[in-house]
Every structure is written in structure tokens, then in C-alpha cells.
Amino acid sequence: MAIVIEIINRSGHVQHCQVFDKESITIGRAYTNDVIIADPYIDPVHASISIIDDNERGFYFSCDDLSSTNGISDSKGHKQAATSHWQAGQVVSLGKTLIRINSTTATVPTAVRLSAWEQISDSLSRARAIILVSLCCLLLITADTYLSSFSVQNKTAEYAIVVYLLLSIVVYAGIFAFLGKALRQDSRFWLYYTLVGLSIIFIALYDLLADLIFFNLNLGISHWFDPIIYALVIALLVYFSIQSASSFKVFTRIAIASIVPGLIIINLAINVSRNNEFNWRPQYDVSAYFQHLYFAKSDTQQEVLDASKALYRQQ
Amino acid sequence: MRLLLLLLACLCVSPAFSSTQRYSTDALFEQFSRSIFKVRIIDINSGSQSTIGTGFLVEDGSLLATNFHVVSALVNKPNQYRAEIDIAGETHTLEIASFDVVHDLAILQAPNKTILGQALTLSLEPLNKGLTLYSIGNPHDIGMTVVDGTYNGLVTHRFIDSIHFSGAINSGMSGGPTITDRGDVVGINVASSGDQIGFLVPVDKLAKLLANLENKTGKSQTHYDLISQQITQFSEQAINELLQKNWPLEKLANTKVVGQISDSLSCWGDSDDNEDTHLTTVSKGCSNKDYIYINSSFTVGSFEYEYKHFSADSWNSFSFYEYINQFTANARPSNRSHKSHVNNYICQNNVMAATDKTFAKKISYCVRSYKHIKDLYDTFYIATSIDRPKEAMMEHYTLSGVTEASAHQFLERFMESASWQ
Numbered sequence: 001m002a003i004v005i006e007i008i009n010r011s012g013h014v015q016h017c018q019v020f021d022k023e024s025i026t027i028g029r030a031y032t033n034d035v036i037i038a039d040p041y042i043d044p045v046h047a048s049i050s051i052i053d054d055n056e057r058g059f060y061f062s063c064d065d066l067s068s069t070n071g072i073s074d075s076k077g078h079k080q081a082a083t084s085h086w087q088a089g090q091v092v093s094l095g096k097t098l099i100r101i102n103s104t105t106a107t108v109p110t111a112v113r114l115s116a117w118e119q120i121s122d123s124l125s126r127a128r129a130i131i132l133v134s135l136c137c138l139l140l141i142t143a144d145t146y147l148s149s150f151s152v153q154n155k156t157a158e159y160a161i162v163v164y165l166l167l168s169i170v171v172y173a174g175i176f177a178f179l180g181k182a183l184r185q186d187s188r189f190w191l192y193y194t195l196v197g198l199s200i201i202f203i204a205l206y207d208l209l210a211d212l213i214f215f216n217l218n219l220g221i222s223h224w225f226d227p228i229i230y231a232l233v234i235a236l237l238v239y240f241s242i243q244s245a246s247s248f249k250v251f252t253r254i255a256i257a258s259i260v261p262g263l264i265i266i267n268l269a270i271n272v273s274r275n276n277e278f279n280w281r282p283q284y285d286v287s288a289y290f291q292h293l294y295f296a297k298s299d300t301q302q303e304v305l306d307a308s309k310a311l312y313r314q315q
Numbered sequence: 316m317r318l319l320l321l322l323l324a325c326l327c328v329s330p331a332f333s334s335t336q337r338y339s340t341d342a343l344f345e346q347f348s349r350s351i352f353k354v355r356i357i358d359i360n361s362g363s364q365s366t367i368g369t370g371f372l373v374e375d376g377s378l379l380a381t382n383f384h385v386v387s388a389l390v391n392k393p394n395q396y397r398a399e400i401d402i403a404g405e406t407h408t409l410e411i412a413s414f415d416v417v418h419d420l421a422i423l424q425a426p427n428k429t430i431l432g433q434a435l436t437l438s439l440e441p442l443n444k445g446l447t448l449y450s451i452g453n454p455h456d457i458g459m460t461v462v463d464g465t466y467n468g469l470v471t472h473r474f475i476d477s478i479h480f481s482g483a484i485n486s487g488m489s490g491g492p493t494i495t496d497r498g499d500v501v502g503i504n505v506a507s508s509g510d511q512i513g514f515l516v517p518v519d520k521l522a523k524l525l526a527n528l529e530n531k532t533g534k535s536q537t538h539y540d541l542i543s544q545q546i547t548q549f550s551e552q553a554i555n556e557l558l559q560k561n562w563p564l565e566k567l568a569n570t571k572v573v574g575q576i577s578d579s580l581s582c583w584g585d586s587d588d589n590e591d592t593h594l595t596t597v598s599k600g601c602s603n604k605d606y607i608y609i610n611s612s613f614t615v616g617s618f619e620y621e622y623k624h625f626s627a628d629s630w631n632s633f634s635f636y637e638y639i640n641q642f643t644a645n646a647r648p649s650n651r652s653h654k655s656h657v658n659n660y661i662c663q664n665n666v667m668a669a670t671d672k673t674f675a676k677k678i679s680y681c682v683r684s685y686k687h688i689k690d691l692y693d694t695f696y697i698a699t700s701i702d703r704p705k706e707a708m709m710e711h712y713t714l715s716g717v718t719e720a721s722a723h724q725f726l727e728r729f730m731e732s733a734s735w736q
Contacts, residue, residue, distance in 0.1 A: 147634045215666070278654030284679035285664040286644040288699040288707075290632045291675050298668035304678060305727055307663055311682035312692060312719045314661045 041095030231261035369491030381490030438499030452488025484513030612653035615716030632704035
């Protein structure tokens with residue numbers, strides 16, 4: 001039987017793992033130790049760990065604190081006596097470093113199957129996807145600039161819009177890449193890049209076409225629906241970005257991903273509750289499009305007139 | 316913009332009374348002091364005056380005529396305000412006997428119908444333009460003042476008759492009489508738009524109100540019911556006048572639109588050809604200059620319609636309509652309104668197919684009702700043609716203080732009146 005020492009981070013991810021084929025090892029900063037940890041809060045020879053095979057208790061680990069400055073704690077931070085006993089798989093804290101003590105006889109779970117999400121992530125990180133999303137974003141933003149403000153004469157302003165868009169995508173991807181690098185040793189910059197790019201494309205298309213779609217599907221005015229769509233897209237984007245960048249638990253991911261959408265939804269709820277507040281300007285649907293874009297059946301003059309009678313009754 | 320005297324805040328020194336009088340100045344002031352009084356609206360909670368105006372005695376001397384807008388606080392918040400006049404050091408509290416909200420007149424009386432002084436006589440004889448008249452009132456609470464000016468006939472482009480008086484009418488003179496050199500009342504001071512442009516209510520409206528006062532049966536009707544009845548009568552008559560006329564069609568760029576329907580409306584036009592954007596716009600519109608004052612935050616009785624033609628040959632149709640959407644996004648009603656008096660607009664949006672009379676259009680039609688005044692509405696209509704890719708027509712109207720029947724008839728007529736040429 002041999003001792004296995006795993007150095008783990010706070011989220012439980014193994015950062016370093018080593019097997020020692022002997023009964024007892026020492027841990028510390030000094031190069032004479034079996035396990036050398038460059039943590040300034042650890043003494044040169046901090047502790048020794050022995051594996052003890054007891055007929056009655058089975059095997060366990062005995063940890064001797066070698067008069068260290070900061071001592072040995074369990075995973076919850078409780079200081080341990082000079083000699084403490086540990087079961088295989090328990091986490092011990094030395095200085096600011098977490099180590100898990102194990103033996104080679106411990107069973108290791110089978111591999112987690114690659115999820116569809118991982119496959120999608122890989123596809124999204126490929127050059128093809130990156131270039132395609134980048135081009136679509138550029139095209140859409142340029143089209144949107146021209147379509148919504150045809151009279152804009154200022155070319156610098158148009159370039160600035162494109163540059164700002166690209167910069168914001170890069171900054172977003174950079175933040176999650178940094179998170180990923182720090183927590184998972186995996187930056188995945190291009191995955192976040194394509195994710196945020198796809199979100200922007202979706203939002204831009206929605207903005208351009210929402211009024212038309214809502215009218216044609218006879219859903220009324222889209223104003224109330226807009227914040228819900230934005231909140232949903234942001235929630236999904238942040239959720240998947242966190243999933244790929246960190247090893248947070250599901251609930252933590254949901255909590256973080258729902259902060260901004262939550263604010264949007266709260267704002268919407270406040271607006272809905274104020275729906276009856278006085279507005280001296282009529283809240284009519286301002287959109288009009290060339291008739292070829294209307295697929296729903298047009299009303300006749302008589303239908304418009306008949307429908308209008310209900311307006312006098314509603315109040 | 317025409318402002319009610321009550322709201323007018325400019326300081327103005329009144330010209331001295333002309334010496335070319337039949338009466339001596341002393342005699343005139345002596346007579347006025349028994350007939351014309353400062354009307355004070357007292358805020359009961361603070362015990363101080365919140366509004367001042369002028370009033371004069373009519374009929375047997377028990378009735379005081381003034382403007383509705385001077386006493387509107389009593390109508391809207393009867394528990395918070397009372398009206399008072401001082402006669403020879405004695406304060407009399409008056410109550411509303413009747414009013415004509417459309418012509419901005421009110422009749423007050425003491426609760427026991429006390430004779431308050433000497434009544435002025437009303438003159439219903441026609442006047443000649445250029446005649447000198449004398450307007451009396453208490454401008455800015457500086458004391459009873461006489462102002463001379465010229466009679467200029469009735470104001471045009473209005474449904475509600477109003478005399479144009481070239482004289483310095485100021486805030487506080489509201490409700491005071493304008494008299495001839497014989498001392499007969501020919502008009503009641505009501506408003507000013509500054510620069511010696513004053514407005515008077517023709518005295519026949521007061522005579523009619525006084526005549527109806529005698530016929531008035533019981534007091535079951537609330538003030539708001541009376542307001543509703545009077546505005547209904549006014550707006551039905553005005554809208555009927557518009558509907559009965561032949562609506563003249565005029566050319567506006569590539570379209571035929573409704574021109575000036577009635578002399579009671581005033582019309583204007585404008586065009587713009589932007590060389591940078593290659594967008595051409597031409598617009599035309601008409602409106603009346605009337606408004607009925609209900610209180611400082613609520614007026615009704617304004618009607619307006621306008622057309623705007625857009626064309627931009629070098630644009631794509633999507634951006635063209637996007638531009639029009641932005642342009643038409645901020646249309647608003649023309650009357651003053653406050654949440655304590657009106658409900659929210661309720662709107663419907665339709666795409667209407669082209670008919671043999673008019674183009675295919677996207678129509679938004681909105682209606683709001685009033686909180687206290689029954690069966691009257693503000694209506695708002697805006698439509699954009701959608702059957703041409705790079706050319707569009709926006710048509711819009713607002714009617715305020717109209718009945719459902721009037722509003723419906725106007726909508727039916729208006730929506731099919733403009734067309735491509």
C-alpha cells in the first residue's frame with residue numbers, strides 16, 4: 001500500500017497528484033521533504049504522514065505536526081492536535097494549501113461521459129465557427145446602423161460602433177477565459193467569444209424583426225416581451241460561460257447567471273405593476289413596414305371601425 | 316400662444332383712463348365701485364386668497380358675472396375653496412348659480428340672494444369695428460383699473476365666438492366687464508395673448524346664460540354633469556359642422572389630402588428637401604384655436620388634423636420605413652391633461668387594406684375617457700401608408716372633448732379621405 005497526496009484547490013479540483021511507495025512521508029517547503037509545497041505559510045518541515053494498518057480499525061493515516069508555525073487544520077479550519085488521525089480521502093489544510101490524503105487502494109470513479117454540451121463547446125471553439133460568428137456580427141451591426149439611421153453621415157461613428165462591439169466581445173470572452181484559466185487551467189477564450197457573438201446576433205435580429213413578427217402572429221405590441229427575451233439570453237449566456245469556466249455547483253451557477261436577468265425582470269415587474277399609472281401620451285405601436293412584410297390578413301375599413309367601438313367601453 | 320389672464324404673469328402698467336369720457340372720471344369710478352368687484356377665491360385651509368379675478372353685478376344686482384376659469388377651483392374642489400367679494404368693507408361669500416364652461420362664464424350669488432349693489436346693463440346691439448371700449452378689472456391685484464382699447468370684431472378660426480379687443484388686458488381682470496362709453500357691457504374680459512391683444516366673451520353669451528338661469532329646474536344636476544352637457548353640445552355642433560361640409564381635397568406632393576374644411580379652423584403648411592439625406596417631406600395641417608378651460612391642468616375642445624408626405628428615392632424601403640417609424644413615434648394629443656382628470660389612452664393597431672378611396676395603411680387609434688365628465692372622450696389617430704416602398708404618407712388627427720358618436724363618424728370620414736393622386 002502506498003500513500004497518495006493530492007494538492008487540490010478550494011473547489012476540490014486536483015492540481016497536483018503524487019504517489020509515494022513508502023509507509024511514511026514528510027511535507028514542507030524544504031527540498032529534503034517528500035512532498036514539497038511552495039506555500040510561505042508552510043514550515044520547511046511541517047508535518048509527517050504515516051499509513052497505519054491496524055487489524056481492528058483497518059488502515060488509516062496518522063499525521064504528526066512537527067512543531068509547525070501554523071499547524072494543521074481539517075477542511076473546515078479546525079486546528080488539529082499534534083498527532084491526528086485521518087481516513088483516506090479526507091482533506092487537510094496546511095498553511096493555505098489543501099491536500100487530500102489517499103491510498104492507492106482507494107477506488108476512483110469511472111469517467112464522466114462527455115456531454116453534448118462539451119461537443120457543442122468544441123465545435124463553437126473551431127476557427128470556422130469563430131469566423132462565421134464574427135462576420136455575422138459585423139454584417140448585422142453594419143446593416144442595423146444603416147437601416148435604423150440611414151441619414152447618418154458620420155463614418156467615424158459607424159466604425160466606432162463596429163470597434164466597440166468587437167472590443168466588448170473580446171472583453172467578455174477575456175473575463176471568462178481568465179476565470180477558466182484560474183479555476184480549470186482551461187481558457188476556452190474562443191468558446192466565450194462565439195457564445196457572446198451568437199447572443200448579439202440573436203438580440204440584433206430580434207430587435208430588427210420583433211415588431212413585425214409580433215404583428216404577423218397577432219401577439220400585440222412586443223414592448224413587454226423585450227426585457228424577458230433580453231433576460232433569457234443573458235441568463236443562458238452567463239450560465240454556459242460559467243459552466244465552461246469554473247467548477248461551481250449548479251445552484252451557484254444559476255445564482256450568478258440570474259443576477260443581471262433578475263434585475264431586468266424586477267424592473268419589468270415594477271413597470272407591469274405601474275401599468276395603470278397615468279401616461280398622457282398614447283402608447284400606440286409605432287412600427288410600420290412596407291406591406292410585403294405583413295403576412296397576417298389585413299383588416300377592412302369596416303373591421304377597423306367596428307373594433308374601435310370597444311375602445312370607448314374599456315374605461 | 317393665447318394665455319388665460321389668470322395665468323398670465325407679465326407685469327404691465329395700465330394706461331390712464333382716457334379723458335374723452337361722457338362721465339367724469341370720479342363719477343365713473345364711483346359707479347364702478349357699486350357694480351364691479353374683486354372676486355377672491357379663498358383656500359379654506361390656509362384662509363388666504365389663491366386666485367383673484369373680477370366680477371360685475373347683473374340683472375337685479377343679486378347676481379355676479381365672472382369667468383368660469385376664475386371660479387373653476389370651486390367646481391373641481393368645492394370643499395377646499397370658497398368665493399368672496401368685499402362690498403364697503405363687508406365680506407360676502409358667494410356660491411355658483413350657474414356657468415357656461417364653453418364660453419368661460421360663471422354666475423355667482425349670495426346664498427340668500429341678497430342684492431349686492433347696482434347692476435350694469437348689457438348691450439346686445441352690434442358694434443362697429445374701431446369703436447373704443449373700456450375694459451375694467453383688477454390687474455395683478457393692484458386695484459380697480461380702466462383700460463381703453465379698440466373693438467376688432469370676432470376672432471376668426473374658432474368655433475367659440477370671442478371678441479378681439481386691442482387693449483392691455485392682464486391677469487386679474489378676468490371676469491371684469493368691457494363697456495362702451497355709455498357704460499353698457501358689451502363683453503367680458505377673458506384672455507390675452509400679450510402685446511395688446513385681448514379677448515372678450517361676447518355679452519350675448521352672458522345674456523343667454525342669465526335667461527337659462529331662470530328656466531333652470533332644480534339642482535339635481537352636478538357641476539360635472541353640466542360641464543359634460545355643455546361640452547357635448549359644443550363638440551357635437553362643431554364636429555357636425557365639420558362633417559356636413561364638403562371636405563376639399565388639396566394636392567400634397569403625390570397625394571390628395573383634406574384642406575381647410577371650415578373657417579373655424581386655421582391651416583398651415585411646410586416642406587423640407589434635405590440635400591444630404593435625399594429625403595423630401597411636405598406637410599399640411601389644420602386646427603382650431605379654441606380650448607375649453609376646465610382647470611389649470613385640463614382643457615378640452617381642441618381639434619386638429621395633419622398630413623405629412625415622405626419620399627426618399629435613393630433609400631431602401633426597410634430604412635425608409637424605419638425612419639418614418641422614428642418620426643411618428645412621438646405624436647401626442649394637443650389638449651392639456653392631468654391624471655386627476657383623464658384616464659390612460661387605450662389603443663388599437665390595425666393594418667388596413669387599400670380601398671377604392673384610400674391607400675393601405677397601418678393605423679393606430681387611441682381613445683381615453685375622462686374621470687369626472689361622463690360620455691366624453693379624447694381621441695387620437697395616426698396612420699402611415701404602407702403600399703409604396705420609398706414613399707409614404709402619415710395622417711393624424713386628435714379630437715378632444717367629443718362624444719363616441721361624433722368621434723366614430725369623424726374616424727369613418729377621415730380614414731378614407733386622403734389618397735394617392
